Amino acid sequence: xxxxxxxxxxxxxxxxxxxxxxxxxxxxxxxxxxxxxxxxxxxxxxxxxxxxxxxxxxxxxxxxxxxxxxxxxx
Numbered sequence: 001x002x003x004x005x006x007x008x009x010x011x012x013x014x015x016x017x018x019x020x021x022x023x024x025x026x027x028x029x030x031x032x033x034x035x036x037x038x039x040x041x042x043x044x045x046x047x048x049x050x051x052x053x054x055x056x057x058x059x060x061x062x063x064x065x066x067x068x069x070x071x072x073x074x
Contacts, residue, residue: 004029007068010042020047026058029066039065 007028009016014024023046030039039061044053056062 001069002071014040020043023049030065032064032068037064037067039068041065 007030009026009028012025012027014022016024016026023044026043026045028041028043030037032038040045040056040057041061042057044051046052047053057063
């Protein structure tokens with residue numbers, strides 16, 4: 001996996017400024033100029049409950065998401 005990948009996040013539930021105090025539900029967007037590289041994914045983080053989860057928004061985003069986070073061999 002790549003060491004770092006940039007996403008744009010939108011909070012769906014919870015306050016990101018109180019990240020340590022409450023659960024946070026977000027929608028992440030991996031944006032690209034190429035339409036076939038765009039992806040969306042739901043992410044839930046609950047530090048107090050010691051849980052995190054990632055869920056696909058749509059199976060069509062799976063390939064672009066994996067390509068975005070995978071380390072290339074080149």
